[in-house]
Amino acid sequence: MRLYFTLFLFFCWLFKTSAQTNTNIYQKIIDSVYQKNPDMIGVLAYIESPKISWGYATGFDGKNLKKELNEQQPMLIASTTKTFMSATILRLAEKGKLNINQNIKNLITESSRNQLIKAGYNLDSITILHLLSHTSGIRDYVDESYFSFINENKQYQWTREKQIERASKLGLPLGKPGAIFRYADINYVLLSEIIEHFTKEPFYTSVRRLLKFKKNHLQNTWFIQLEKQPKNTLPLLNQYWSHFNWNIKDLNPSWDLYGGGGLASTVEDMAHFYQLLFNGKIIKNKDILKLISTDVPPDLTTNYCLGIRKIKVGNITGYNHGGGLGTDATYFPELNTTISIASVEADKRVIALQIRDLLIAKLKKDAIKKR
DSSP: OHHHHHHHHHHHHHHHHHHHHHHHHHHHHHHHHHHHOGGGOEEEEEEESSSOEEEEEEEBSSTTOOOBOOTTOOEEOGGGHHHHHHHHHHHHHHTTSOOTTSBSTTTSOHHHHHHHHHTTOOTTTOBHHHHHTTOSOOOOSOSHHHHHHHHHOTTOOOOHHHHHHHHHTSOSOSSOTTSOOOOOHHHHHHHHHHHHHHHSSOHHHHHHHHTTTTTTTOTTOEETTTSOOOTTOOOOOOOEEGGGTEEGGGSOGGGGOSSSSOEEEOHHHHHHHHHHHHTTSSOOOHHHHHHTTSOOSSOTTTTBOSSOEEEEETTEEEEEEEETTTEEEEEETTTTEEEEEEESBGGGHHHHHHHHHHHHHHHHHHHHHHO
């Protein structure tokens, strides 16, 4: 009996030592890249899989500050929000509330409907699927002059109605629905109205309820400005976008709030959400879940599906969405692993993705060794 107990303790020690060795290697990968790219200001990462739940941060919380990062700090995740929005629509489909192939004419507000019809859009031909896949042909409200306006009016309070009105006034439709791919936040802003049409409650409340934030322990995720920051959540990260000379905290967050962006979250919550989503814990109907990663014509080179892009890292397929403020989350089905990552400096998101690629390469190498 004593021998069995001794062997049990030995294997526990061996497993713990092996796990510590691996996490030390992950940390070294991140530190090595960050040390060569200190203009990232800081980087936060999280790895989530059935056998690994590990987070790390290095660098600083803000320019010219000595405050070190904490991987539990929430940040604005910008367009990574779109995966949450898509999952919410698919949950409504799972519940039999909607069909993603139905047209949007009577699913959006009267104001939005009138604005879009006036601009030349045939709403009988635009479906929920077209919005989810950015194939609606609707012109976006986001352009260079939009960013210029924000630069000059940092505290301007945007509303969803103002953004839809702006999109409607910028020109004719980009093309026929289903015949053109053009990534545009307007699609997901309209999806927020569609969610409200079916649930009769604010879209952000529906996202929280349908994706079961509480049950799924997404305790540090909320829609900025629209919801109260959860208790015991750390202060928001000081994010920057030097291309526009922006300290993100100086901006009224309404510029990116109504479904195209708007969520604040942590790298842990993002990784945990993706892992739950693609393991069928949020959308349980396999056929409906499969839709989120199904190719949508006509643009099969961009590989944008429904709030998810399909990417290749080496020869590994990933289901991914990034955000313009430096965030990214990717699920790798081959390894049943999610990596979420964020750069404090949005302009350096590409460096953060290099770290992600190095981490997944290491994880795959370790997996091959264990076979």
